Amino acid sequence: MRKGLLFIVSGPAGSGKGTVVNTLVKNHPEIFLSVSATTRKPRPGEEHGVHYYYISKEEFEEKIKNGQMLEYTTYSGNYYGTPLKEIEEAMERGKDIILEIEVDGGMQVKKKLPDSAVTVMLTPPDREVLEARLRGRGTETEDVIRWRLERAKEEILLLPDYDYSVVNEDGKSDLCAEALYKIIQAEHQRTKYTKTIIEKFI
Amino acid sequence: MRKGLLFIVSGPAGSGKGTVVNTLVKNHPEIFLSVSATTRKPRPGEEHGVHYYYISKEEFEEKIKNGQMLEYTTYSGNYYGTPLKEIEEAMERGKDIILEIEVDGGMQVKKKLPDSAVTVMLTPPDREVLEARLRGRGTETEDVIRWRLERAKEEILLLPDYDYSVVNEDGKSDLCAEALYKIIQAEHQRTKYTKTIIEKFI
Numbered sequence: 001m002r003k004g005l006l007f008i009v010s011g012p013a014g015s016g017k018g019t020v021v022n023t024l025v026k027n028h029p030e031i032f033l034s035v036s037a038t039t040r041k042p043r044p045g046e047e048h049g050v051h052y053y054y055i056s057k058e059e060f061e062e063k064i065k066n067g068q069m070l071e072y073t074t075y076s077g078n079y080y081g082t083p084l085k086e087i088e089e090a091m092e093r094g095k096d097i098i099l100e101i102e103v104d105g106g107m108q109v110k111k112k113l114p115d116s117a118v119t120v121m122l123t124p125p126d127r128e129v130l131e132a133r134l135r136g137r138g139t140e141t142e143d144v145i146r147w148r149l150e151r152a153k154e155e156i157l158l159l160p161d162y163d164y165s166v167v168n169e170d171g172k173s174d175l176c177a178e179a180l181y182k183i184i185q186a187e188h189q190r191t192k193y194t195k196t197i198i199e200k201f202i
Numbered sequence: 203m204r205k206g207l208l209f210i211v212s213g214p215a216g217s218g219k220g221t222v223v224n225t226l227v228k229n230h231p232e233i234f235l236s237v238s239a240t241t242r243k244p245r246p247g248e249e250h251g252v253h254y255y256y257i258s259k260e261e262f263e264e265k266i267k268n269g270q271m272l273e274y275t276t277y278s279g280n281y282y283g284t285p286l287k288e289i290e291e292a293m294e295r296g297k298d299i300i301l302e303i304e305v306d307g308g309m310q311v312k313k314k315l316p317d318s319a320v321t322v323m324l325t326p327p328d329r330e331v332l333e334a335r336l337r338g339r340g341t342e343t344e345d346v347i348r349w350r351l352e353r354a355k356e357e358i359l360l361l362p363d364y365d366y367s368v369v370n371e372d373g374k375s376d377l378c379a380e381a382l383y384k385i386i387q388a389e390h391q392r393t394k395y396t397k398t399i400i401e402k403f404i
Binding site for chain 2: 167182190
């Protein structure tokens, strides 16, 4: 049985990575979407084990101490992180896993699992489209929009550290999900995963 | 415009690489199949520019001397090689090119063009299937079959030097061609070719 691989999908706010990743797992339900853990309280409509695993601060810190968090960060006084156990078990069962994660976390994971983690960055087509998307939300102040544009630039500058990148044009998230799926399939053909075939000729 | 990439497809006799490559370019005519040059005489039904470029020994040696052969080898007293010019021109025009070539030649090309050549090895599923295919041809002596099996093993041992490998099961050359096509598409998403997107955010 082929081993599962871990695909890290990052991209700035406004890259549409949430929609792309959800389309991918809807169209290809054999692929598993990793659920993060957090210490923040669930919002109305959010479900434990679907949107996040909602755990206590003590439990989260215990997991950090025991090396059970693949990566983690803090934001607005709460922890957010990726529990290692679920991912390891899925990969052992041959399941591919998607981890939708910030650039910093993505780089942490790639360092810990260089041989089975593949990194993909989704980007908007350009700064103008990104700005239009951020303004289109109509929920953020001018200051927040400026900050997000600056942050997006910083993240996209790290693109050469990623393995792959895919441009998400307006209204093309289906195409983008398929591009991601092709990357997943192609990665399984890399000789670092297929070299056991040699044994069948000796 | 995106630059074309060079895909080197190798595989032992009996891997079915000819059928797979021909299926690929039939289904995806935007991909260009490189035509080799040779000093051997055309066989009945073979066409100049389709099966080979049939050139004289003097012309071939002139091209070697001027660095116009990407790789070459000799077999039964004749030269066989890949003219560089056609490949360079196609890549500049943004065309992807397939080069169906022996393992030794494949490695020569990878060394010369490490940044734009991608190597894929096609293999039979195992030694038994390979032997059945070689015997099924009904045209070769026992000695030749033994020699081809030995040679296949040597070639497949070099699989870790290739970027990708694909197993060609009996009757599955269409699937194999599609696996190759996905590798081509995924390779174009590698950040080493896509990093110009960064300029659109600065």
